[in-house]
Amino acid sequence: MSLLASETDNAAVPRLAAGKPGLSIGWIAGFALPVMVAALWEGAVSAGLANGRLLPPPSRIGATLWELARSGELATHAAATLWRVAAGFALGAVVGTVLGALSGASELLRRLMDPTLQALRAIPSIAWVPLFILWLGIFEASKVALIAVGVFFPVYLGVAAALAGIDRKIIEVGRVFRLGRVAMIRRVTLPAILPAWVTALRTGLGLGFMFVVAAEFMGASEGLGYLLVDGQQLGRPDRILAAIIAFAVLGKLADGLLVFVTRPLLSWQDVSRNRM
Amino acid sequence: MLSIDALSKTYADGVVALDELSLRVGDGEIVALVGGSGCGKTTLLRLIAGLDRASAGQIRLDDQTINGPSANVGVIFQEPRLFPWLTIEDNVAFGLNQLSAFEREGLVANALTRVGLSGHGGRWPRELSGGQQQRAAIARALITRPRLLIMDEPFSALDPTTRASLHRHLLSLWDESRPTMLLVTHDVEEAVTLADRIIVMQPNPGRVFETFPNLLARPRVRLGSGFETLSRQILTSLDQSLKPGMPKAAPAGTADAAWW
Numbered sequence: 357m358s359l360l361a362s363e364t365d366n367a368a369v370p371r372l373a374a375g376k377p378g379l380s381i382g383w384i385a386g387f388a389l390p391v392m393v394a395a396l397w398e399g400a401v402s403a404g405l406a407n408g409r410l411l412p413p414p415s416r417i418g419a420t421l422w423e424l425a426r427s428g429e430l431a432t433h434a435a436a437t438l439w440r441v442a443a444g445f446a447l448g449a450v451v452g453t454v455l456g457a458l459s460g461a462s463e464l465l466r467r468l469m470d471p472t473l474q475a476l477r478a479i480p481s482i483a484w485v486p487l488f489i490l491w492l493g494i495f496e497a498s499k500v501a502l503i504a505v506g507v508f509f510p511v512y513l514g515v516a517a518a519l520a521g522i523d524r525k526i527i528e529v530g531r532v533f534r535l536g537r538v539a540m541i542r543r544v545t546l547p548a549i550l551p552a553w554v555t556a557l558r559t560g561l562g563l564g565f566m567f568v569v570a571a572e573f574m575g576a577s578e579g580l581g582y583l584l585v586d587g588q589q590l591g592r593p594d595r596i597l598a599a600i601i602a603f604a605v606l607g608k609l610a611d612g613l614l615v616f617v618t619r620p621l622l623s624w625q626d627v628s629r630n631r632m
Numbered sequence: 633m634l635s636i637d638a639l640s641k642t643y644a645d646g647v648v649a650l651d652e653l654s655l656r657v658g659d660g661e662i663v664a665l666v667g668g669s670g671c672g673k674t675t676l677l678r679l680i681a682g683l684d685r686a687s688a689g690q691i692r693l694d695d696q697t698i699n700g701p702s703a704n705v706g707v708i709f710q711e712p713r714l715f716p717w718l719t720i721e722d723n724v725a726f727g728l729n730q731l732s733a734f735e736r737e738g739l740v741a742n743a744l745t746r747v748g749l750s751g752h753g754g755r756w757p758r759e760l761s762g763g764q765q766q767r768a769a770i771a772r773a774l775i776t777r778p779r780l781l782i783m784d785e786p787f788s789a790l791d792p793t794t795r796a797s798l799h800r801h802l803l804s805l806w807d808e809s810r811p812t813m814l815l816v817t818h819d820v821e822e823a824v825t826l827a828d829r830i831i832v833m834q835p836n837p838g839r840v841f842e843t844f845p846n847l848l849a850r851p852r853v854r855l856g857s858g859f860e861t862l863s864r865q866i867l868t869s870l871d872q873s874l875k876p877g878m879p880k881a882a883p884a885g886t887a888d889a890a891w892w
Contacts, residue, residue: 528709529709531701532705534700
């Protein structure tokens with residue numbers, strides 16, 4: 357029998373509900389405003405109060421999306437965009453993680469690298485385009501490189517800051533148990549920075565989707581960015597909006613996939629369960 | 633035996649935290665260190681734990697000099713310091729990595745039962761109360777059976793009821809294997825409840841000011857006259873230790889010649 361069977365602090369903090377977020381009212385409420393605005397705009401165009409030429413009604417955008425999907429054009433463009441984002445994300449995330457880890461773990465390396473990287477971070481993404489085209493050509497390599505640059509900085513900063521900010525007290529527990537350098541990294545450091553790393557990856561992925569638009573503006577023949585340019589040149593705002601919606605859906609799905617893959621690693625966190 | 637000889641610690645900013653402190657703690661003895669802020673109690677524990685390096689002097693546990701963290705020294709901090717990404721049982725098993733999974737499971741199950749956390753092993757630390765988390769920290773420190781257990785105000789953040797139950801619990805665990813214990817506390821009653829000897833330290837720089845053997849029989853009743861008397865003696869000594877210009881420590885074991 358426990359020595360403390362009668363103790364007053366035996367009552368644990370109630371175990372948190374482990375259920376899925378599900379269709380809560382809050383979740384539905386998020387759709388209320390855009391649906392309402394879309395319905396109002398649809399009604400206004402149908403009633404002849406607006407012509408919908410520059411801002412087509414939802415029904416026309418939907419029809420365009422359906423046509424693009426039916427013809428296979430949407431899949432082709434979406435696949436091209438996804439491939440570029442995936443390649444750029446992988447490259448940027450790996451390099452950002454490695455350099456962020458070096459910078460966060462070593463004061464000397466941080467002093468060496470950080471000022472240069474912070475200066476490079478201030479350069480607008482579009483400024484890299486001519487240089488990357490000169491260096492890497494007009495095809496895929498320059499586009500992937502541009503996306504990787506976008507992904508790199510949040511990942512680098514997130515990892516470096518997380519490492520530098522690990523609670524000293526937690527590290528001391530590892531020291532008390534005489535963990536070696538490798539064991540300390542594996543058993544203490546990596547788990548401690550995991551939440552910040554995932555957040556940095558999510559931020560990097562979001563920026564990857566922003567940078568892919570800039571990348572596909574520079575001479576692409578396919579991709580959702582190309583669809584945007586194509587819509588502009590053809591005077592088809594419905595195609596532009598269809599491409600924007602496709603971007604939003606793909607971005608959300610990619611983020612959701614990242615959250616899904618990393619959720620088991622963060623199940624110990626209070627916030628990961630319901631809020632990510 | 634824990635032997636501390638002429639131990640000094642001066643920080644980089646020139647602050648002298650400890651000045652030629654010498655101390656002996658016998659095998660299985662429980663010693664409490666009390667004193668005002670800045671008297672070097674926590675510094676002393678950190679040096680014994682091997683988390684900091686002394687500027688001068690020596691710490692020995694039996695015949696081994698302590699220069700860094702040691703398998704023979706367990707530490708319980710003021711906060712539970714559980715790893716939030718590990719379940720309670722994985723936290724408790726943290727120092728048992730060299731054992732097989734089967735051996736670990738058995739030891740952890742037993743340790744959790746001993747600290748009253750049976751059935752809580754699969755929970756995350758955040759799902760436990762502060763007292764339960766501290767019990768898990770005690771189990772984590774004791775599961776490796778250290779010869780010396782050092783505790784830095786381990787119960788200070790807990791409510792009085794939980795603290796009292798943890799006192800009983802700690803003494804019960806101590807009674808099983810009788811490790812040497814060194815406890816830092818601000819709570820004189822806690823010191824009298826737990827310790828065989830109470831050392832009052834004086835600040836700036838930290839030194840031993842006075843030592844009180846505690847001969848009261850266990851379990852110690854706080855309302856008993858002996859308890860009250862010893863507590864008052866220690867409180868008076870604490871007051872004296874904080875007055876500027878007080879002479880350096882009286883030799884150990886001078887409780888009978890104290891202020892009362």
